[in-house]
Structure formats: structure tokens, C-alpha cells
Amino acid sequence: MPARPPQFKEGKTLLGHVGPFSKDPLNFLGKLHSQSEDSLSFRLAIVPAVYVSKPEDIKEIFRRPQIFTKGGLLVDQARKILGNGLPMSNGTFWARQRRILSNSFRAQMLQSYIEIFDQRTNQAVNRWIEKSTSKPYDIFQDLARTTMDVSVEALFGASVSSDEQETILASIDHSLIEINRRLAKGDIFPLWLPTKANAKLRRAIGEFRDIILRVIEEKNRQADPDYTIINLLLATKDEETGQYMKPEQIIDEIRSFFVAGSETSASTMAWTVYELARNPEVYQKVEEEVNEWWTKGGEMNIHGLMELPLVNAVVKEAMRLYPAVWIQTRAVSETTKLGQYSIPKGASVFFSAYWSQRDPNIWNDPNNFYPERFLNGLTTEQEMAYFPFSTGPRKCIGYRFAKLEMVTLLVNLVRKATISLPEGFEPGFNVQGSLIPEKGILMHVREK
Numbered sequence: 001m002p003a004r005p006p007q008f009k010e011g012k013t014l015l016g017h018v019g020p021f022s023k024d025p026l027n028f029l030g031k032l033h034s035q036s037e038d039s040l041s042f043r044l045a046i047v048p049a050v051y052v053s054k055p056e057d058i059k060e061i062f063r064r065p066q067i068f069t070k071g072g073l074l075v076d077q078a079r080k081i082l083g084n085g086l087p088m089s090n091g092t093f094w095a096r097q098r099r100i101l102s103n104s105f106r107a108q109m110l111q112s113y114i115e116i117f118d119q120r121t122n123q124a125v126n127r128w129i130e131k132s133t134s135k136p137y138d139i140f141q142d143l144a145r146t147t148m149d150v151s152v153e154a155l156f157g158a159s160v161s162s163d164e165q166e167t168i169l170a171s172i173d174h175s176l177i178e179i180n181r182r183l184a185k186g187d188i189f190p191l192w193l194p195t196k197a198n199a200k201l202r203r204a205i206g207e208f209r210d211i212i213l214r215v216i217e218e219k220n221r222q223a224d225p226d227y228t229i230i231n232l233l234l235a236t237k238d239e240e241t242g243q244y245m246k247p248e249q250i251i252d253e254i255r256s257f258f259v260a261g262s263e264t265s266a267s268t269m270a271w272t273v274y275e276l277a278r279n280p281e282v283y284q285k286v287e288e289e290v291n292e293w294w295t296k297g298g299e300m301n302i303h304g305l306m307e308l309p310l311v312n313a314v315v316k317e318a319m320r321l322y323p324a325v326w327i328q329t330r331a332v333s334e335t336t337k338l339g340q341y342s343i344p345k346g347a348s349v350f351f352s353a354y355w356s357q358r359d360p361n362i363w364n365d366p367n368n369f370y371p372e373r374f375l376n377g378l379t380t381e382q383e384m385a386y387f388p389f390s391t392g393p394r395k396c397i398g399y400r401f402a403k404l405e406m407v408t409l410l411v412n413l414v415r416k417a418t419i420s421l422p423e424g425f426e427p428g429f430n431v432q433g434s435l436i437p438e439k440g441i442l443m444h445v446r447e448k
């Protein structure tokens with residue numbers, strides 16, 4: 001067997017690198033990235049960990065999900081709260097769920113979501129104009145709510161009342177806060193322990209569950225099924241086993257969709273608009289592209305929205321600089337070779353889209369917003385080092401949904417408004433969950 005990756009020595013204590021990792025995870029991984037040629041070993045208390053920076057090795061991790069499984073400290077903690085939905089599951093169970101859930105992202109379904117994106121992002125832009133007349137408005141907070149509303153509508157259509165909607169959103173919010181709090185505090189106690197925090201969390205999850213069970217009953221009675229994700233999940237039989245998904249599993253999948261899809265999309269959209277405000281010359285070119293497309297009869301559908309190369313490049317470039325999923329981790333199920341090194345069974349493997357996508361050895365001017373790089377074509381090495389949605393069999397199942405939502409927002413924004421940032425505004429990073437702007441994204445939005 002080849003040797004283990006060399007040790008990263010800096011900042012090590014009795015608990016290994018737990019201290020620097022939990023204090024400033026983004027910059028801790030940044031140090032590992034800049035010091036490693038391909039992989040470096042470190043330690044999180046008793047768990048051996050490996051940071052992987054070489055794009056070929058990261059690709060290999062994506063290609064072998066049976067060895068590099070979903071597990072380890074971060075995922076195990078989240079699984080306790082989110083259940084065994086698609087992002088958390090492994091093996092044949094994951095493969096079956098993935099087959100069934102893929103139906104939710106077929107072209108016909110995507111078309112029905114575009115109508116929701118169009119309506120909701122138009123309302124958002126109008127709200128931004130109205131709310132930022134006297135002082136700048138936080139468009140990130142607004143987008144966080146908008147993406148949640150979009151998810152509710154795509155999942156359930158008109159089947160939840162506004163009270164139920166508020167309960168759903170509060171439950172997801174509370175779950176996210178609790179995952180982050182438990183991770184930050186190293187709270188590894190099981191959910192059944194009778195603590196105050198556990199009781200509150202169990203109540204929030206229970207309320208969510210009751211609403212979904214009621215909607216399932218209603219949908220089962222509905223004569224004409226509509227284009228909602230929940231209907232599809234109820235109606236789809238797995239081709240291999242012939243079985244329908246059980247309600248408890250549907251609940252886990254739906255909670256996972258909310259968590260995986262809402263904040264990630266909101267932060268990416270907010271960062272994209274932020275970069276456009278900082279780069280007025282790009283905003284102007286985007287306006288020109290959209291206006292020309294619109295005058296020539298451009299349509300808000302899957303094909304129409306793909307006819308906007310610069311808009312799509314803007315979204316890609318924003319995702320290069322601000323990948324919402326900035327850190328990824330896998331648990332190694334058996335000792336294996338990765339590149340030139342041996343990785344032991346039980347190790348946690350880490351890699352980072354944020355650092356790979358800003359690596360100065362791979363990207364020219366890595367910290368600059370330059371969407372044209374995607375129009376000019378990436379090198380093979382850049383292609384490999386770019387994975388905001390991940391790649392391989394576990395690539396984000398919602399990536400088309402997310403891209404179409406982002407492009408729709410930009411079309412509606414540039415057609416209607418001009419944008420600017422308050423003087424000297426610096427949003428900062430909060431990396432507890434996805435990569436979100438710490439101070440929000442404050443913006444002046446004026447009607448054209």
C-alpha cells in the first residue's frame with residue numbers, strides 16, 4: 001500500500017485541529033489548500049482527516065461514492081435532524097431514491113417551475129424597488145424568503161394554507177439553526193434525550209410532519225393530479241422494486257429539498273446581484289443581451305432561457321467565486337488508494353469548491369469577477385476544478401431548477417431596474433451553513 005498523505009502540522013493541539021477548524025473553517029481549509037500539492041493529513045480529535053486539493057483526486061472521489069460515502073462528523077450530525085433523505089443516504093437505498101426523485105426535474109416539471117420562478121422573482125424585484133426608496137434594502141433576506149416560497153409552491157402547489165406555510169418555514173429554519181448550533185458546540189447527544197432544546201426541535205419537526213401527512217392525504221384523494229413534486233413522489237413506483245415511497249420517507253425527502261435547495265439558491269442569487277452591482281459594465285452588457293433577446297421574442301421557457309450566453313456565464317462566474325456548498329466531506333468505507341496516497345478506512349475526507357475555484361495555479365485573476373472566462377471556454381484543468389453543484393452520480397439533483405431560477409431572476413431584474421451598493425459596503429462571509437453574506441446584501445434598486 002502507498003504511504004498516507006503528509007501531515008499538516010500547524011496549530012495542532014491534543015484535540016488535533018478541532019480548534020482552528022471550528023474557529024475559522026474557511027481559512028483553515030484555505031491554509032491546507034495552499035500548502036498541499038495534492039493531499040494533507042490532519043486530525044479532528046480521534047478522527048483521521050484528509051484534505052484533498054488535486055482536481056483529479058476530487059473527481060475520483062465523486063466517481064466512487066461506494067468508497068467515499070456520505071458520513072463523518074458533519075453529515076452524521078445533520079442526519080440526526082434531517083433524517084435519511086437523498087443528501088444523507090448511501091448505497092442501494094440512495095440509488096433507488098435518486099431514481100424516483102429524478103422525475104421531479106424532468107423537462108415538463110421544470111417548465112411548470114419556471115412559471116413559479118417568473119412570478120415570484122418579478123414580485124421580489126418590485127418589492128426591492130419599493131423598499132429601497134429611502135434606505136438600502138437587504139436583498140439576501142428577501143431572497144431567502146422568496147426561495148422558500150418557491151419551494152413551497154413547487155412542492156405542494158396551492159395545498160398548504162398561509163399558516164401552514166409559516167409553520168413549515170419556521171420548522172426548517174429551526175432545524176438549520178440547530179444543526180449549526182450542535183456542530184459549533186460539539187453537541188453530539190441523540191435527539192431522544194429529554195433536554196429542552198431536543199423537545200423544542202422535536203416539536204418543530206412534528207408540526208412539519210403533521211402538515212405533510214395532511215397534504216399527502218389530500219393529494220391521495222385529488223382526482224386530477226397537478227404538477228407538484230409531492231404528487232409525483234406519491235405517484236411514482238420504483239421501476240426495480242415496484243414499490244411506492246412510504247409517507248415517512250417522503251417527509252425526509254421534502255425536508256431535504258428545503259434544506260439543500262433554498263438557502264443555497266438564495267445566497268447564490270444574492271452574490272450574483274452583488275457582483276453585478278460592483279461591475280456596472282457587466283450589468284450593462286447583460287441588459288443589452290436581455291433586451292435584444294426580449295425584442296426578438298425571447299421566451300421564459302427552458303430553451304428560451306438558455307439562449308442568453310452572458311446571463312448564464314454571469315451565474316457560472318458567481319458560483320465560481322461564491323459556491324454555496326463551499327465545503328464537502330466524505331467518510332471512507334474501506335482503506336483505498338487516492339492519487340499517490342493511501343487513505344485509511346474511517347477517515348473523513350474534505351475538499352472545497354471555494355478554494356479549488358479560486359486556486360491561482362488554475363485560474364487567471366482568480367478573485368476577480370470575469371464572466372467572459374466562461375464564454376471563452378475553460379481549460380480541462382479548470383473544468384475539473386469547477387464543481388459548484390458537484391459532479392458524478394451524486395451531482396446536485398436540483399441544479400437545473402436552481403440555474404433556471406437564477407437566470408429568471410436576472411432577466412426580470414435587468415429589464416426593470418438599476419442597482420447600486422451603499423458606499424463602502426462589504427458583506428463579509430458567514431460559513432456556518434452555506435456561504436452566506438454575513439451582513440446581508442444591502443442594495444439600492446431603482447425602477448428604470
Ligand code: HEM
Nearest residue numbers: 086087260261264265268324325328389390396397398402
Ligand atoms: C445554487 C443552488 C444550489 C447549489 C449551489 C447546490 C449545490 C449542491 C451540491 C454541491 C451538492 C452535492 C453535495 C455533496 O455531495 O456533498 C448538492 C446536492 C443536492 N442538492 Fe443541491 N444545490 C443547489 C440547489 C438545489 C435545489 C434547488 C435543490 C432541490 C430543489 C437541491 C437539492 C439537492 C439534493 C437533494 C442533493 C443531494 C443529491 C444526492 O446526494 O444524490 N439543490 N447540491
